[in-house]
Amino acid sequence: xxxxxxxxxxxxIGGADLVRAAEGRLQLVPDQPTLYAxxxxxxxxxxxxxxxxxxxxxxxxxxxxxxxxxVFVARCNAERIPLGHVHLFAMDEYCDWQGRxxxxxxxxxxxxxxxxxxxxxxxPLLGFSTERLAVPDPLHLDAYQNRIASVxxxxxxxxxxxxxxxVAFNEPPLGPFGAWDTQxxxxxxxxxxxxxxETLVMNSIRANGGDLxxxxxxxxxxxxxxxxxxxxxxLFCDGGAxxxxxxxxxxxxxxxxxxxxxxxxxxxxxxxxxxxxxxGLPSV
Numbered sequence: 445x446x447x448x449x450x451x452x453x454x455x456x457i458g459g460a461d462l463v464r465a466a467e468g469r470l471q472l473v474p475d476q477p478t479l480y481a482x483x484x485x486x487x488x489x490x491x492x493x494x495x496x497x498x499x500x501x502x503x504x505x506x507x508x509x510x511x512x513x514x515v516f517v518a519r520c521n522a523e524r525i526p527l528g529h530v531h532l533f534a535m536d537e538y539c540d541w542q543g544r545x546x547x548x549x550x551x552x553x554x555x556x557x558x559x560x561x562x563x564x565x566x567x568p569l570l571g572f573s574t575e576r577l578a579v580p581d582p583l584h585l586d587a588y589q590n591r592i593a594s595v596x597x598x599x600x601x602x603x604x605x606x607x608x609x610x611v612a613f614n615e616p617p618l619g620p621f622g623a624w625d626t627q628x629x630x631x632x633x634x635x636x637x638x639x640x641x642e643t644l645v646m647n648s649i650r651a652n653g654g655d656l657x658x659x660x661x662x663x664x665x666x667x668x669x670x671x672x673x674x675x676x677x678x679l680f681c682d683g684g685a686x687x688x689x690x691x692x693x694x695x696x697x698x699x700x701x702x703x704x705x706x707x708x709x710x711x712x713x714x715x716x717x718x719x720x721x722x723x724g725l726p727s728v
Contacts, residue, residue, distance in 0.1 A: 454696035455689065459724035466695050469709070471717045472725075476511060476682050479719045483512035483602070483680055484519060490600050494529055502592070504533045504601040504666060504674060506612070507554035508651075509682050510561075517565045528571030531595050533588070534558055534579040535603060535612040538660035543582050543636050546660050552651060555579045580634050582664040588634040589670055601674035605681060605690050605716075607646045609703035613665035615640050616702045629701045632667040639663055646686075668707065677711050681718035688724050691716065 454465075463470050473479045487503065494501035520527065537554045538546045548556035558577060566572050580588045592598055603611050610616070615637050617624060639647075639661060648656045671677065679694070681687050694716060699706040708714055 451693070451697050454692050457692065457696075459720065462691075462695070462723050466716075469695060469714060469716055470691075470723075471715055472720065472723055473717060474720050476719050476721075479680060479682050479717060480509065480511035481515050482717060483509065483678075484515035486600070486602065486678055487512070487516050488519060488523075488525060491525060491527065491530055494599070495526060500529050500531055500595050502531045502533070502595050502598045502600075504535055504598055504603070504671065505558075506535045506603045507557050508604050509680050510557070511682070512680075513562050517562060520570060521565075521567045524570065526571055527566065528573075530572055531576045532558070532562075532578070533592060533598065533666070534577065536663050536665040537579055539582050539636060539662040539664055541661055543662055545579075545582065545664075552660065580664040580666055582636050582662075585634045585636075585664070588666065592670055598670065598674040600676040600678065601671050602678050602680070603671075604683075605679055605687070605694055605705050607642045607686070607690060608640065609690065609693060609705040610640075610643065611668075611671060611679065611705050611708065613637050613639065613643075613663040614668050614671075614704045615643065616704060624701075626699075626701045626707070629668060629704070630672065630707060631669050633669055634664065634667050636662055636664050668704070672708065672711060675713065677708060677714045679705070679708075679714075679716045681716060681722045684719075684721045687718075687722050691718055691722055 457465050463472050473482055490503055491501050534554055538552055540546055546553050563574055578591045608616055618640055644659045648654055648659045652658055681691050693703055694705045697703055697706050
């Protein structure tokens with residue numbers, strides 16, 4: 445238990461003081477619906493900016509949070525936002541024990557969700573194509589980052605933060621195979637990872653009815669190198685009480701490979717967006 449020192453003091457920062465203490469890194473919104481609407485607005489802003497600059501729009505996107513996507517799809521369809529220039533890069537995907545993608549029909553599949561709930565619900569006349577949706581492939585690991593390079597890099601990386609600081613499935617090093625140093629981790633590429641016990645427990649509670657045995661043990665993830673190379677990074681915290689420590693550690697903890705999100709604080713355009721409950725406020 446942390447009793448003293450900078451992080452112990454940071455853990456005691458009240459919700460109302462977080463924005464000031466974060467020195468521009470934290471945007472506070474009143475509730476989850478507002479957070480999801482703001483997330484959708486960020487996505488649409490990227491798309492419209494690319495149109496104005498007559499260039500492709502290239503974004504790394506998560507499946508978790510998810511609540512932004514119905515808002516995004518509805519706005520794109522209603523506002524007739526052109527999508528023919530948009531490239532989406534899914535952050536990660538679950539793999540089975542043999543290191544293969546789980547089937548896209550599995551309710552836990554991230555690519556299945558994006559295909560059904562985003563691509564499948566966008567008006568085809570807006571111009572988005574599944575050919576411009578890239579998912580890390582455990583059987584062709586270099587293809588993902590090569591695809592990013594082929595379109596000129598990533599404009600924005602969107603995501604969340606896991607229970608022990610992972611962004612995408614960039615888990616802290618575990619066990620005898622976790623001996624790489626911070627620089628190795630910062631330059632990590634698309635790869636297969638074993639999921640940490642904490643991640644399996646949290647994700648089983650949040651997405652699988654607590655069925656630990658039904659959780660895929662592996663995942664394939666975008667590496668920290670491609671996340672850090674994005675021109676903008678926006679991380680969304682909608683977890684409520686369980687994510688209050690995560691949020692404070694992301695903002696104030698000493699940068700360390702043991703809590704990967706802290707390594708992103710050196711990025712010149714990083715912002716975390718959190719709702720009031722996650723910040724520790726009943727309302728704002």
